[in-house]
Amino acid sequence: MASTYSTDLKLELMATGENAGTWGTKTNTNLNLVQQAIAGVEAIDVASADVTLAMTDASISNARNMVLKFTGTLSANRQVLLPDSIEKFYIVQDATTHGAYTLTFKTVSGTGFTLDEGKIHAAFSDGTNITEVALNTLGGELTAGSVTATQLATDAVTTIKIQNAAVTVDKLANNSVGTVQIVDNAVTAAKLQRKFTISTSSPTGGSDGDLWFKYS
Secondary structure: OOOEEOOOOOOEEOOOOOOOOOHHHHHHHHHHHHHHHHHOEEEEEOOOOOEEOOOOOOOOOHHHOOEEEEEEEOOOOEEEEEOOOOEEEEEEEEEEEOOOOOEEEEEOOOOEEEOOOOOEEEEEEEOOOEEEOOHHHOOOOOOHHHOOHHHHHOOOOOEEEEEOOOOOHHHHHOOOOOEEOEEOOOOOHHHHOOOEEEEOOOOOOOOEOEOEEEEO
């Protein structure tokens, strides 16, 4: 009975009595393939054409890497295609320059998602489609200040304040502030997109001397 190969990582599954004298070599190959699947990183240029990733039996292959970094300046909408039937987790870095074009990560016959230029994405393939592990799909809720994901989505937040008596601009830069709140009874998505400045003059009901965010 000849060797077979695993469905997802294409490791060689040796049959009893086969490959006499070469089990050591083949086992080492399998270990290298597992290492690539857990820790492998590969940069792939996607500028000039769509790229179909490969998962080859018992051989180092680009689709087996844990981390995929896509590079190049797109000259058209591009797709990176994962072979069907592979179940695997990926971390994907979009290091391309999009311009007016898009970059999509998907299975050959199924669906996927559009990457964001300059961002790092987590995703998994279930053998049919690729699903992004996105912030708006995660379970749980934001609990600091009793702000929930639903409240954030509906602009129901009521205050932004840095609660630290000794907050400085340096502390803001090194993430050593305590709690952030929003101080405005009519916060809207449009206002949140405006530029924020730091002020020591408090709004009504606040204390001068603290640092406050003020939008402009």
